[in-house]
């Protein structure tokens with residue numbers, strides 16, 4: 001299996017925290033050059049770039065806004081200017097929903113909220129993928145990994161456009177695989193489960209987390225590094241011919257209907 005990724009150019013969106021940061025670090029450990037995007041936490045992205053350079057690769061921190069048309073294209077342009085090419089795109093950034101109304105109140109979300117959330121998390125992600133495609137097609141082994149969610153298959157309490165966007169991204173991966181496969185570009189999605197990110201540790205009570213873990217085959221939640229390992233595999237030449245798949249990761253395989261109750265205000269928190 002090929003694991004040396006030196007000279008490989010990788011773009012990870014939403015890398016200033018959580019799973020994206022673990023993915024960027026994991027690629028860097030294998031010697032890759034890594035461009036990382038952030039929305040608000042420039043400091044975290046800059047610190048991550050230092051780590052990447054210390055690991056021996058080049059690094060680039062880029063501001064990126066899913067909600068802003070043209071932002072994905074600008075990020076792809078910056079990568080092309082710096083490295084002349086791109087081999088792996090991990091489209092991972094997310095805007096968490098501002099509200100999760102009670103279960104069964106689909107009508108409580110306005111159409112404006114639905115459109116806004118789908119625009120950001122679905123269209124925003126598609127935009128950066130399309131902008132990066134010309135670069136990826138030129139790579140000898142182009143790879144795209146989208147972070148979907150176990151929610152795409154199981155749903156989540158509350159009529160969440162987040163879950164709809166994640167399900168649509170899984171469909172996008174399956175569909176895009178056919179469009180780009182003949183150019184050697186492999187596209188997959190990872191249906192991450194409830195992951196022990198800093199944000200989730202802050203927003204979900206330990207009892208809830210334990211209950212979710214109890215329903216997984218391994219009895220534990222995935223760490224961001226666990227999800228990152230799978231994404232690095234799918235996003236590297238080690239993945240030789242797997243494309244168009246939605247791969248469920250660790251704790252997404254057994255939530256089994258456990259209700260996820262918030263500990264504190266759900267505003268800008270994560271639901272999985």
Ligand SMILES: NC(=O)c1ccc[n+]([C@@H]2O[C@H](COP(=O)([O-])OP(=O)(O)OC[C@H]3O[C@@H](n4cnc5c(N)ncnc54)[C@H](OP(=O)(O)O)[C@@H]3O)[C@@H](O)[C@H]2O)c1
Pocket residue numbers: 013014015016017018019020037038039040041042064065066067092093094095096120147148149150191192193194195196197199200270272
């Ligand atoms: N954590 C889980 O349990 C879980 C489960 C299933 C799927 N996922 C998926 O995994 C991915 C990463 O989740 P995470 O939990 O690691 O998230 P996270 O820690 O909250 O990180 C989110 C990242 O996205 C960036 N971001 C936020 N709003 C943005 C916007 N409007 N435009 C562009 N970037 C924006 C953030 O940047 P700043 O911090 O700089 O603003 C940050 O880098 C997401 O796609 C999520 O849906 C996560």
